[in-house]
Amino acid sequence: MIFFIKLSWRNIFRNKRRTIIACIAIGISLASLIVWDAISIGMKNSLLKSVTSSFLGEAQIHNKDFRDTQETEKTINKLGKIVSDLKKEEKVDRFTFRTISFSMITSPSEVNSIILFGIKPETEKYLSKIDDSIKEGNFFKGNNERDIVIGAKLAEILEVSIGDRVVVTVSQAKNGELSQEMFRISGIYKFNIKEMDTGMAFIRLGKAQKILGLGNNIHEIAIKFKNLKFSTQNNISFWKKYSKYDNEAVSWSTLLPQLKNIFDFIGYSFIIFGIIFLTVVAFGIINTLFMSLYERIFEFGVLRAVGTRPSGIRKLIICEAGSLAVFSIILGTILGFIITIIITKTGIDYRGLEIAGATMQELLYPVMQIRQYIIYPIVIFLFTLLIGIYPAIFASKMSISNALRKSL
Amino acid sequence: MEYNENNLIITKDLKKTYKDNGVYVNAINGIDITINSGEFTAIVGPSGSGKTTFFNLISGLDSLTYGKVWLNSKLISDMSGKELSDFRRDNIGFVFQAYNLIPVLTVEENIEYIMLLQGVGKKERHKKVLNILREVGLEGMRNRVPTKLSGGQQQRVAIARAMVSEPSLILADEPTANLDSKTGTELLNMMRRLNETTGMTFLFSTHDKMIMEKARRVITLKDGLIEKDEIKA
Numbered sequence: 001m002i003f004f005i006k007l008s009w010r011n012i013f014r015n016k017r018r019t020i021i022a023c024i025a026i027g028i029s030l031a032s033l034i035v036w037d038a039i040s041i042g043m044k045n046s047l048l049k050s051v052t053s054s055f056l057g058e059a060q061i062h063n064k065d066f067r068d069t070q071e072t073e074k075t076i077n078k079l080g081k082i083v084s085d086l087k088k089e090e091k092v093d094r095f096t097f098r099t100i101s102f103s104m105i106t107s108p109s110e111v112n113s114i115i116l117f118g119i120k121p122e123t124e125k126y127l128s129k130i131d132d133s134i135k136e137g138n139f140f141k142g143n144n145e146r147d148i149v150i151g152a153k154l155a156e157i158l159e160v161s162i163g164d165r166v167v168v169t170v171s172q173a174k175n176g177e178l179s180q181e182m183f184r185i186s187g188i189y190k191f192n193i194k195e196m197d198t199g200m201a202f203i204r205l206g207k208a209q210k211i212l213g214l215g216n217n218i219h220e221i222a223i224k225f226k227n228l229k230f231s232t233q234n235n236i237s238f239w240k241k242y243s244k245y246d247n248e249a250v251s252w253s254t255l256l257p258q259l260k261n262i263f264d265f266i267g268y269s270f271i272i273f274g275i276i277f278l279t280v281v282a283f284g285i286i287n288t289l290f291m292s293l294y295e296r297i298f299e300f301g302v303l304r305a306v307g308t309r310p311s312g313i314r315k316l317i318i319c320e321a322g323s324l325a326v327f328s329i330i331l332g333t334i335l336g337f338i339i340t341i342i343i344t345k346t347g348i349d350y351r352g353l354e355i356a357g358a359t360m361q362e363l364l365y366p367v368m369q370i371r372q373y374i375i376y377p378i379v380i381f382l383f384t385l386l387i388g389i390y391p392a393i394f395a396s397k398m399s400i401s402n403a404l405r406k407s408l
Numbered sequence: 409m410e411y412n413e414n415n416l417i418i419t420k421d422l423k424k425t426y427k428d429n430g431v432y433v434n435a436i437n438g439i440d441i442t443i444n445s446g447e448f449t450a451i452v453g454p455s456g457s458g459k460t461t462f463f464n465l466i467s468g469l470d471s472l473t474y475g476k477v478w479l480n481s482k483l484i485s486d487m488s489g490k491e492l493s494d495f496r497r498d499n500i501g502f503v504f505q506a507y508n509l510i511p512v513l514t515v516e517e518n519i520e521y522i523m524l525l526q527g528v529g530k531k532e533r534h535k536k537v538l539n540i541l542r543e544v545g546l547e548g549m550r551n552r553v554p555t556k557l558s559g560g561q562q563q564r565v566a567i568a569r570a571m572v573s574e575p576s577l578i579l580a581d582e583p584t585a586n587l588d589s590k591t592g593t594e595l596l597n598m599m600r601r602l603n604e605t606t607g608m609t610f611l612f613s614t615h616d617k618m619i620m621e622k623a624r625r626v627i628t629l630k631d632g633l634i635e636k637d638e639i640k641a
Contacts (some may be wrong), residue, residue, distance in 0.1 A: 009514035307497020401470040
C-alpha cells in the first residue's frame with residue numbers, strides 16, 4: 001500500500017499544471033465552505049445577540065395565556081416562588097420584571113398607540129440595551145415616577161422633546177376602566193428598529209403596576225442565561241420547571257419563530273451551497289483522474305500484464321484521488337483560514353440590516369470553529385475517495401490487450 | 409492431454425475471433441503448438457498474421473474464443489482474472505516495444521515492482537536488483553529515472569524487470585523495433601546469453617531479421633495459422 005501511495009503521489013505531479021489547477025479548484029471549494037460556515041455562524045450569533053440583548057432576553061416567563069390574549073389581568077402566577085427559584089437557578093445569570101400593556105400616548109399635538117412597558121431600570125440595563133441607546137436625556141436617573149422614556153421616531157410623531165409632557169391612557173386590569181396619567185419625557189432612545197423606535201415607551205415598574213391596577217403582579221420575566229446555548233437546549237429541566245402554575249417559560253426561538261426559521265434557512269442554504277460545491281469538486285476530480293488515466297492507458301496495460309491485480313489498479317487510482325484531495329485540502333484550509341482571518345479583522349458591515357424583525361447592530365464577524373478545519377476537510381477527503389471509485393473501477397476493468405494496443 | 413516435463417507452453421486448437429466495427433475477424437484460426445523450456449524462439453509473420461494476438465492468448469492477456477492453453481502445466485485458459493494476474497506475475501516476464509517503464513519510478517523501483525507484488529522482502533529485492541543490473545550492464549544507474557536513460561538502456565531495464573523474478577517465460581514483443589541496429593544487436597546478444605545462462609525461455613514476436621537469425625526456432629504465422637515451424641540445427 002505504501003508503494004501505491006508513493007506511486008500515486010508522484011503520478012499526480014506528472015502533469016503539474018493540471019494537478020495544481022484541479023487542486024486550486026477543489027481548494028477554493030473547501031475554502032468557500034469554511035468561510036461560508038464561519039460567516040453563517042457569525043451572522044446567526046450577531047442576529048441572535050441583536051435580538052436577545054436589545055430587549056427580548058434569551059428566555060421569558062409569562063402567564064400561559066398572556067402571549068395569545070395580551071390581557072392586562074393575565075399576570076404571572078406564584079411570582080414569589082418563581083423569583084426565589086430563579087435566584088437559585090445555576091444556569092440563570094440575570095433576570096428582570098416587566099409589565100406590558102397596550103396604551104395610547106398623547107402629546108399636545110399628536111396621539112399614537114404604543115406598548116407601554118413597566119420596567120425596573122436597575123435590572124433592565126443588564127437585559128436590554130435601552131440605556132445604551134439613549135440619544136437624548138437619560139435612562140431613569142433619580143426617582144421621579146413620572147419619567148417616561150420613548151423612541152426617537154415616536155418623539156418625532158408626537159413632536160415632543162426632553163422635558164415635554166405626555167399623557168398615557170391604559171386599560172386597568174380588574175375592570176377594564178381607562179386610566180390616564182401624565183408623564184414627562186426624560187429620555188429618548190434610538191434602536192434603529194422601527195417597531196421599537198415608534199411603538200414602545202418605558203416607565204418605572206411601580207408606576208406601571210399602579211396605573212394598571214396590578215398590585216405587585218407583573219406580566220413578564222426576561223431572563224439572560226450564563227451561556228446562550230442553554231436557550232436552545234429544549235431538553236433542559238428549566239423550561240418544564242418554570243412552566244408550572246399556569247405559567248410558561250419560553251426561549252427566544254418560540255418568541256421569535258421567524259428568526260429560528262431564518263437560522264434554519266441559513267442552515268439549509270449552507271447544505272445546498274455545500275452540495276453545489278461538492279458537485280463542482282466531483283466533476284473536477286473525475287475530469288482530472290480520467291484525463292490522467294487516458295494518458296496512461298498503455299501504462300495500466302503494462303501494470304496489469306506484469307501481474308498487478310485489478311484491485312491493485314483500483315488502489316492506485318483511489319490513492320491518486322486521495323493524494324489530490326490531500327494537496328487540495330492543504331491549499332483549501334490555508335486559504336479558508338487566511339480569508340476568515342482577514343474578514344475577522346475587518347468585519348462585514350451589515351449594520352441596520354433587518355432580517356425577520358431582527359436588526360444587525362454590530363459588524364458581522366465570522367466565527368472560526370475547529371470543526372471547519374476537521375470535518376469539512378475530512379468530508380472533502382472521503383468524498384474525493386468516493387468519487388475516485390468510478391475511474392478506479394473503469395481502469396481496473398480495462399481490457400489489457402486493448403490497453404497495450406494503445407501504444408501502437 | 410500428454411504433457412512432457414520439458415513442455416512449457418501447449419496450445420490446443422487455439423482460436424480467437426474479434427468483432428471489429430460489427431464484422432467478425434478470425435485472428436487465430438486453430439493453432440496447436442508446443443514450446444519447450446529453454447527455447448529461444450521467434451514468432452514471425454506479416455502484419456495481421458496474428459502474432460500479437462497469439463502472444464496475448466498464451467499469456468492470458470486476452471480471452472480465447474475456443475481451445476486451451478497450458479503454461480507450466482497449468483491450464484491458464486480456465487483461470488479467473490485474479491488467478492491470471494498472479495500467474496503472470498510469477499511465471500511470465502514481458503518486454504514491450506515501447507520500453508513500458510513507469511516514468512515516475514527509478515530504475516530500481518521499476519525493476520523491483522514485480523517482486524513487490526510477490527511480497528519479496530526489501531533486502532532480497534535490493535540484492536536481486538543489483539545482480540540483474542550487473543547482468544544487463546546498468547550498474548550505477550539504479551537511481552536514475554527512465555527519462556534520463558537512452559532507448560537501449562531503457563530496454564535493458566525492461567529486460568531486467570522481466571527477468572528479475574526468474575519467470576519461466578519471457579515474452580518480448582518487437583523488443584528491438586525502436587532501437588538502432590547496433591543497440592538492437594547488443595541487446596539481442598545479451599538476451600541470448602541470459603537464455604543460455606539462466607535457461608529461461610524467450611519467445612519473440614518480431615519482424616526483425618536479426619532476431620530471426622539469432623532464434624533457434626522460427627514459427628511463421630499467416631492468417632492466424634502456423635505456416636512454417638522451423639527448428640535450426
